[in-house]
Structure formats: structure tokens, C-alpha cells
Amino acid sequence: MFRKGSTKKIILFGVLIISTLAVMSYTEFGRVGVSPMESALRDILAPAQGLAMNLGHRLRGLVSFPFTLVNISEENQLMKKRVSELEGKIRVSEELRGENDRLKKLLDFKTGVAPAMGFDVTGAAVIGRDPGNWFGMITINKGSGQGIKVNMTALNDQGLIGRITSVSSNTAEILLITDPRSGVGALVQESRAPGMVKGEASYPGKVRMVNIPLGTELGRGQVVVTSGFGSIYPKGIPIGWIRESGREASGLFISAEVSPFVDFNRLEEVIIITGVRTPAVASNISALPHPWGQGNTDIIGLSPGAIKAGEQGGVINR
Amino acid sequence: MRYFWLIFTLIIALFLQVTLLNFFPVFGVKPDLVLVFVVFNAFLKGSRNGAVVGFLGGLMEDLAVGSYIGMNALALMAAGYLVGLAESKLYKDSPLIVMVLVWLSALFTQFLTYVMLFFMGVYISPGIALFRVALPSATYTAVLVLFFYRRFFRLNQEGLLYDR
Numbered sequence: 245m246f247r248k249g250s251t252k253k254i255i256l257f258g259v260l261i262i263s264t265l266a267v268m269s270y271t272e273f274g275r276v277g278v279s280p281m282e283s284a285l286r287d288i289l290a291p292a293q294g295l296a297m298n299l300g301h302r303l304r305g306l307v308s309f310p311f312t313l314v315n316i317s318e319e320n321q322l323m324k325k326r327v328s329e330l331e332g333k334i335r336v337s338e339e340l341r342g343e344n345d346r347l348k349k350l351l352d353f354k355t356g357v358a359p360a361m362g363f364d365v366t367g368a369a370v371i372g373r374d375p376g377n378w379f380g381m382i383t384i385n386k387g388s389g390q391g392i393k394v395n396m397t398a399l400n401d402q403g404l405i406g407r408i409t410s411v412s413s414n415t416a417e418i419l420l421i422t423d424p425r426s427g428v429g430a431l432v433q434e435s436r437a438p439g440m441v442k443g444e445a446s447y448p449g450k451v452r453m454v455n456i457p458l459g460t461e462l463g464r465g466q467v468v469v470t471s472g473f474g475s476i477y478p479k480g481i482p483i484g485w486i487r488e489s490g491r492e493a494s495g496l497f498i499s500a501e502v503s504p505f506v507d508f509n510r511l512e513e514v515i516i517i518t519g520v521r522t523p524a525v526a527s528n529i530s531a532l533p534h535p536w537g538q539g540n541t542d543i544i545g546l547s548p549g550a551i552k553a554g555e556q557g558g559v560i561n562r
Numbered sequence: 563m564r565y566f567w568l569i570f571t572l573i574i575a576l577f578l579q580v581t582l583l584n585f586f587p588v589f590g591v592k593p594d595l596v597l598v599f600v601v602f603n604a605f606l607k608g609s610r611n612g613a614v615v616g617f618l619g620g621l622m623e624d625l626a627v628g629s630y631i632g633m634n635a636l637a638l639m640a641a642g643y644l645v646g647l648a649e650s651k652l653y654k655d656s657p658l659i660v661m662v663l664v665w666l667s668a669l670f671t672q673f674l675t676y677v678m679l680f681f682m683g684v685y686i687s688p689g690i691a692l693f694r695v696a697l698p699s700a701t702y703t704a705v706l707v708l709f710f711y712r713r714f715f716r717l718n719q720e721g722l723l724y725d726r
Binding site (some may be wrong): 261264265267268269271272284285292293296297299300303371372373375376377378379381383408417424425442444445449509 | 576577578579580581582584585587590591592594596624625626627628629630631633634635636670672675676678679682684685687690691694695696699
């Protein structure tokens with residue numbers, strides 16, 4: 245049926261497919277180490293990636309600009325040009341102010357919430373994201389050289405982001421809680437009902453809490469926090485708030501749609517927990533802002549925001 | 563030399579995909595720029611070339627992800643091959659035709675990825691896969707054709723990508 249040459253081609257093609265499938269299952273997610281080649285490639289690319297991400301922040305601000313100045317007088321053109329130049333400058337300074345605000349929130353977190361919860365933390369910048377739409381993975385600019393290890397928890401002042409899945413010497417990859425491969429042991433803060441928070445594709449606005457025991461009363465707006473079971477994520481980190489709930493298809497459990505506190509579309513900086521110890525002053529937790537503590541419970545569906553300067557009287561860990 | 567420039571283009575596309583394009587998500591998804599160029603190449607050069615370049619482009623995406631290496635390579639190879647079959651059958655100078663091809667190939671590669679993930683034990687509910695990932699990202703990807711196709715076509719006829 246086939247010509248001589250084409251049989252050979254088909255065999256070669258079959259070998260290619262099979263060997264690719266073999267490599268695919270060998271490199272299945274969950275592999276802790278990174279091969280030396282991948283590691284070198286990532287470290288080399290890291291500075292350029294950082295630069296391009298930075299450019300991205302700026303471009304996003306500038307993209308709403310008028311592009312063309314056609315069919316108008318020269319003077320008008322000049323003036324418009326000047327206006328857009330000045331607008332550009334304003335946007336750059338707004339961008340800087342935004343960055344300043346974000347960093348201030350992180351600093352407040354580092355000196356307020358983190359010591360009260362007993363976390364030793366370090367900050368890192370996001371320098372890349374998964375190229376596809378199925379998974380939620382980000383790359384940060386710190387790695388084993390800066391003390392980052394696999395399975396460390398990533399969060400920001402708003403709540404849980406994910407965990408480190410692999411490190412090279414100057415970069416690390418974080419599996420976001422929105423990734424379908426992620427599972428986080430969780431509790432409903434109010435009723436202490438346990439469950440597991442799972443991601444659903446990389447779609448950033450929603451995760452699902454499953455395996456909640458039947459008979460649990462769930463209400464819209466209740467906060468979900470990490471349970472500390474399974475020992476990867478420390479206990480008490482806010483994940484999100486419950487939107488709606490219903491029985492699972494099996495009928496044996498309840499599942500709930502949870503909106504994460506973290507805006508995964510706008511992740512620019514993250515905090516990594518490098519160590520957990522007994523909190524310096526235990527009573528401080530109740531003074532922390534919602535949902536970290538009971539400081540402020542007037543939000544539903546809003547991000548919990550930063551702890552205010554002076555609000556926290558605990559021991560500061562620098 | 564053509565391969566050199568083509569791979570260079572794919573590397574730039576991938577680089578943009580892991581960095582800049584994250585800042586312009588539409589409905590929470592980003593486009594697949596590498597697929598766009600794989601389809602362009604396959605449409606202009608045929609199945610064989612399309613499959614080879616698709617495999618290379620996909621492999622680069624896989625290396626950037628770091629897990630399931632080979633998954634995008636197989637998906638893009640299949641897309642490159644199928645688009646290449648249309649090489650001698652459709653008009654080449656209409657971006658609209660290419661848009662439709664890119665849209666179909668994007669859906670096709672997402673479908674293949676979904677199936678492969680399923681067999682690797684990653685289950686994503688079909689509704690979310692179709693309406694939140696596959697359809698929006700295929701549409702977004704197809705729109706990008708308008709920005710790049712004419713230039714790619716010209717470079718292929720008489721520029722850096724011209725081959726004999």
C-alpha cells in the first residue's frame with residue numbers, strides 16, 4: 245500500500261511521537277529539580293525578562309494615548325504633541341506613584357502582618373508568566389542563591405498566591421492557586437469547616453473550594469483561609485471569600501465558588517515566606533486588618549488592603 | 563538562512579508571550595503568538611515545513627513552561643501539518659482567510675492540549691476549557707493576524723524569509 249520510502253517515514257514519525265510522549269510524561273508536573281540546561285537558560289533570560297515586564301507596566305499606562313495626529317494644523321499638531329508629552333510624563337509619575345503604593349503595602353505587610361503571624365519573609369518581583377492559558381505559573385527574580393526553596397509559600401498583602409515549585413539559582417517558579425494542578429488545604433474562617441481549594445484553568449477570577457462536609461452552613465462573603473493541613477502552606481493565610489455554594493455532583497460534599505483576594509492579573513511583586521516561627525506577640529493577630537485578623541470586617545468582595553502605619557504594635561522583624 | 567530568521571521570530575514571539583502580552587489580557591486570556599507564526603509559515607510553505615516549524619515552536623513553548631515537555635510541540639506540529647494542507651488550495655494574500663485558519667488551528671491545538679492534559683491526569687471541566695480558555699484565546703489570537711500577516715507575507719516573498 246505504501247511506497248518504500250514512505251514506510252520508513254511513517255516509522256520515523258512514529259518514533260518521534262512516542263519519544264515525545266515519553267519525554268512529556270517524564271517531565272510531568274511535580275518534578276522538583278530543574279535540569280542544568282533549563283536552569284542556565286532561565287538564569288540567562290531573567291534580566292531581559294525583568295526588563296520586558298517593566299516595559300509592559302509602562303506600556304499599559306501609555307496605551308490609551310492618541311496615536312495619530314492627522315489633518316490638523318501644524319501648530320495644533322505641535323500643541324497636541326506637547327500635551328501628549330506632558331500626559332506621558334504624568335502617566336509615568338502616576339506609574340511611579342502606583343509602584344510606590346504597592347511597595348509601601350508590601351513593606352507594611354513585612355513589618356506588620358508578617359511578624360504578628362510569625363512569618364520570616366522576603367520580597368521578589370514577577371519577571372514572567374506561563375505562555376499558555378491553561379496553567380497559572382509565574383517566574384520571580386529570586387532563586388536558590390537568595391535562599392528560596394521548593395514548596396515555600398508565596399503571598400502578598402492581600403492573601404495567598406501559591407507555592408514555589410522549582411528554583412534555579414536566580415529565579416523560581418510559582419504555581420498559582422488558580423492553576424488546575426493546585427490544591428490548598430483550607431478552612432472557612434467562621435465555621436472552621438475544612439475543604440480543599442482547587443484552581444480551574446488559569447482563569448484568574450475564581451477558584452473552587454471542594455470537599456466541604458455536608459451540613460456546613462456557608463454564606464456569601466465568608467472568608468476562606470489556609471488550614472495548615474498537609475504542611476506546605478502555613479495556617480491562617482486568607483485565600484478568598486465565598487461567592488456561592490452548592491452540593492457536589494456526588495452529593496456527598498458541598499463545594500463553593502471562591503473569589504480570591506489577590507488580583508492575579510496584576511501581580512507585580514510577591515512575598516515569599518522563608519520561615520515560620522511562633523509569633524512574637526500572639527495577641528497581635530486580632531488587631532490585624534480583615535481578613536488576616538478581626539481588625540476590620542466591613543468588606544465583602546473587596547481586597548483586604550494594607551495594614552495602616554502605626555496600627556500594629558508588635559515586634560518588628562527586620 | 564530562512565530558518566534562522568524564522569526561529570528568531572518565534573523566539574521573539576515567545577519572549578513577548580511570557581512578558582508583555584500578560585499586560586493585555588482579554589477576558590483573562592492571552593493570545594498564542596507562536597501559533598500565529600507557525601500557521602503563517604505552514605500556510606505559505608506547506609505541510610512538511612509547517613510540521614517541522616510547528617514542532618520547533620511548540621518545543622520552545624514547552625521549554626519555557628518546564629513541565630510536560632513535548633505537549634505544545636505535538637499540538638503545534640499537528641496544526642502546522644494540517645494548515646500546510648491548505649497551502650495550494652487557498653488564496654494567500656487575504657488576511658481574512660488566514661484569520662480563519664489561525665482561529666481554527668488555535669481551537670484545534672487547545673483541544674489537543676486538553677486531551678493530552680486529561681491523559682496526564684489534569685482534569686479541567688469542559689465548560690471552563692471551552693468558554694473561558696479555548697474560544698476567547700482563539701479569537702484573540704486570530705485578531706493578531708491583522709497586525710502581522712501582510713508584513714510576514716511580504717518578507718516571505720522578497721525579504722528575510724525569502725527562500726530561493
